[in-house]
Amino acid sequence: GAGVSQTPSNKVTEKGKYVELRCDPISGHTALYWYRQSLGQGPEFLIYFQGTGAADDSGLPNDRFFAVRPEGSVSTLKIQRTERGDSAVYLCASSPRGGSTDTQYFGPGTRLTVL
Amino acid sequence: DAKTTQPNSMESNEEEPVHLPCNHSTISGTDYIHWYRQLPSQGPEYVIHGLTSNVNNRMASLAIAEDRKSSTLILHRATLRDAAVYYCILREISAGGTSYGKLTFGQGTILTVHP
Numbered sequence: 001g002a003g004v005s006q007t008p009s010n011k012v013t014e015k016g017k018y019v020e021l022r023c024d025p026i027s028g029h030t031a032l033y034w035y036r037q038s039l040g041q042g043p044e045f046l047i048y049f050q051g052t053g054a055a056d057d058s059g060l061p062n063d064r065f066f067a068v069r070p071e072g073s074v075s076t077l078k079i080q081r082t083e084r085g086d087s088a089v090y091l092c093a094s095s096p097r098g099g100s101t102d103t104q105y106f107g108p109g110t111r112l113t114v115l
Numbered sequence: 116d117a118k119t120t121q122p123n124s125m126e127s128n129e130e131e132p133v134h135l136p137c138n139h140s141t142i143s144g145t146d147y148i149h150w151y152r153q154l155p156s157q158g159p160e161y162v163i164h165g166l167t168s169n170v171n172n173r174m175a176s177l178a179i180a181e182d183r184k185s186s187t188l189i190l191h192r193a194t195l196r197d198a199a200v201y202y203c204i205l206r207e208i209s210a211g212g213t214s215y216g217k218l219t220f221g222q223g224t225i226l227t228v229h230p
Contacts, residue, residue: 004158031216033216033217033218035218035220041222042200042202042220042221042222042223043159043218043220044220045217045218045219048216048217050216055216056216056217059217091158091159093158093159093218095216098216099216100147100206100207100208100216101147101164101206102216103161104151104159104161104218105160105161106157106158106159106160107158108156108157108158109158
């Protein structure tokens with residue numbers, strides 16, 4: 001079946017602009033995660049959704065970052081007033097239930113470049 | 116989440132076994148040991164996980180020390196497609212917490228496989 005998809009694959013924007021990154025999880029997965037990966041580093045957790053609600057948003061770096069999952073499926077990560085330090089690959093993952101033994105299935109990521 | 120320590124890099128020859136070590140001396144009784152790997156330009160993918168006993172699947176084997184303070188991921192016959200960054204991750208068992216679903220990645224081990 002189809003895996004996790006993310007759009008766009010690449011996004012170039014200017015400092016101060018607003019961007020939206022989209023994630024389509026595997027159908028039927030209730031848990032959805034966003035991570036951010038800077039060059040040479042491991043992915044860093046941002047936010048975790050269980051259904052429509054954010055169960056853990058402790059990884060969001062500041063209030064410029066916001067994510068939604070209004071119908072419990074597709075999720076959008078929104079970044080306001082982008083800064084050059086926001087440049088990274090943004091990864092989305094989904095899992096069937098969200099438990100500690102659940103496998104997380106990752107998408108290919110969106111590479112964000114802020115000029 | 117408890118911290119893991121892995122070598123920065125390892126090398127192997129094709130068709131030979133590879134043993135990737137991970138130290139987690141502060142592991143608690145409620146932590147599962149998970150391994151993910153990330154191939155170049157892709158999102159991470161699940162490899163294997165375990166709690167106390169050794170585990171085998173089609174991709175790899177996981178050997179867990181009796182005191183659980185270390186573990187080893189074993190690739191029985193490395194191929195060029197196994198060249199990736201391998202991450203050893205601890206995840207809490209507890210189902211009630213809000214943060215137990217996320218993965219906390221370290222730097223991982225870069226595995227190079229020579230033909």
